[in-house]
Amino acid sequence: MTKTRILTEFGIGSSLRRQDYTEAAARAVRDALWRNSINAAELFGFAKEDMILDVEIGVHRPEAVDIAEIAKIFPYGQPTITVTHGGLDIARPEANPGSGKPTVIANAAISVSFAMEPADG
Amino acid sequence: MVEKRLIIEMGMGNDMYGQDYTKAAIRAVESAIRRSSLPLFEGLGLSHDVMRVAVTIGVQDPAGVDTAAVAATLPRGRAQVTATPGGQNVTNPGTGQTIVIATAAVEAFFPDQSELWRLLPAPAKTDGAPG
Numbered sequence: 001m002t003k004t005r006i007l008t009e010f011g012i013g014s015s016l017r018r019q020d021y022t023e024a025a026a027r028a029v030r031d032a033l034w035r036n037s038i039n040a041a042e043l044f045g046f047a048k049e050d051m052i053l054d055v056e057i058g059v060h061r062p063e064a065v066d067i068a069e070i071a072k073i074f075p076y077g078q079p080t081i082t083v084t085h086g087g088l089d090i091a092r093p094e095a096n097p098g099s100g101k102p103t104v105i106a107n108a109a110i111s112v113s114f115a116m117e118p119a120d121g
Numbered sequence: 122m123v124e125k126r127l128i129i130e131m132g133m134g135n136d137m138y139g140q141d142y143t144k145a146a147i148r149a150v151e152s153a154i155r156r157s158s159l160p161l162f163e164g165l166g167l168s169h170d171v172m173r174v175a176v177t178i179g180v181q182d183p184a185g186v187d188t189a190a191v192a193a194t195l196p197r198g199r200a201q202v203t204a205t206p207g208g209q210n211v212t213n214p215g216t217g218q219t220i221v222i223a224t225a226a227v228e229a230f231f232p233d234q235s236e237l238w239r240l241l242p243a244p245a246k247t248d249g250a251p252g
Binding site: 035 | 125126127128129130131155156157158159160161164165231233234235236237238239240241243
């Protein structure tokens with residue numbers, strides 16, 4: 001047994017006016033992180049730093065997400081962050097144009113894994 | 122057997138018109154448990170029965186929550202549901218209509234796994250690329 005996924009947390013985040021894909025993604029990550037509280041390392045007697053964090057973000061414009069900014073949110077562990085096309089952009093109604101920028105919605109999924117094996121293996 | 126808590130999931134649910142505390146509680150639990158996934162059962166070969174699920178519902182009228190009905194909505198594990206004063210009631214002064222809001226905490230406990238698993242040694246970098 002090698003890398004074993006223990007749990008995944010989900011979140012969504014938005015940018016309402018500025019079409020800021022990094023901010024929407026950061027809010028999605030915070031939503032996922034702070035909606036649950038986990039003690040995954042403690043269950044196995046491992047250290048928090050042993051957690052392997054895989055962060056998957058979906059937005060309509062993946063190239064606009066600043067991955068270094070997203071990485072700063074994590075208090076420990078080395079997150080591997082991937083951004084793919086997903087989330088949702090909703091155009092402003094023509095009758096109510098405002099700034100003209102769409103409402104941006106980002107999806108985030110954060111998975112915790114360990115490189116582990118049975119102790120008696 | 123020593124138990125450890127793997128996760129506490131939080132959620133909120135409401136009933137807009139019926140002042141139904143059970144309906145609000147079930148929606149709060151649903152919003153809590155659908156924000157995460159626990160693939161460790163498959164990954165480690167654990168039975169769902171080993172997980173104990175403690176559900177705490179906060180509402181303004183705890184006696185109005187049918188805890189057995191809430192427990193029946195938990196898909197996995199051994200669920201216990203308790204209702205306690207909390208949540209929020211919001212009344213529109215114009216109409217007198219009250220919205221009831223339930224707060225849910227869903228805690229998943231597992232038998233301590235620390236004797237059963239160990240970490241693999243970190244793999245040596247072979248590609249020469251910066252970490």
